């Protein structure tokens with residue numbers, strides 16, 4: 001994400017929420033989805049999957065801050081022991097993903113989302129609660145957190161709250177139109 005000065009021509013004020021969870025017991029399961037969904041940890045090709053899903057999921061929601069990343073950038077991001085990528089699959093097809101980044105005792109839900117055709121079927125709640133449970137299974141975790149902003153899906157904030165995350169900060173960031181979201 002690129003932050004710009006308040007006075008920059010064309011810049012837009014975007015509200016950004018930080019939400020957190022401090023207790024694994026706080027995870028609230030999502031509804032049972034209409035379709036059977038499988039949950040899978042990605043082990044092979046993490047960088048390619050991460051890059052592809054960032055574009056396929058986030059492209060519709062203005063996730064542009066990594067658009068210029070090279071294959072080496074994606075490899076540097078994904079091929080680390082503290083990076084964890086989980087996929088949701090419906091009838092063998094990827095419907096969405098959760099990407100976790102552990103930073104000591106904290107785990108960030110770095111990316112999360114559904115492919116457009118799978119939105120609105122109960123998969124978003126299910127996938128997020130599965131991702132949160134994975135986050136709390138990592139060693140030494142004391143806090144799980146996420147950023148979302150008003151450019152994300154209109155139900156994104158509600159989904160995080162419904163899964164037991166609590167708003168701990170609200171900020172305004174100034175963004176240029178081509179670098180919105182994330």
Ligand SMILES: CC(C)(COP(=O)(O)OP(=O)(O)OC[C@H]1O[C@@H](n2cnc3c(N)ncnc32)[C@H](O)[C@@H]1OP(=O)(O)O)[C@@H](O)C(=O)NCCC(=O)NCCS
Pocket residue numbers: 030031057061112113114115118119120121122123124125126147148149152153155156158159160162182
């Ligand atoms: C955010 C996203 C995952 C929600 O997916 P979804 O298919 O709507 O998810 P679900 O149908 O499982 O609903 C999950 C929650 O969203 C909220 N929600 C969904 N539809 C809603 C509606 N029509 N009105 C109000 N809240 C709604 C509810 O909190 C719901 O939880 P509940 O079932 O316990 O009530 C999906 O829109 C998405 O992936 N968007 C693109 C990427 C994105 O914005 N990711 C988050 C970025 S940080």
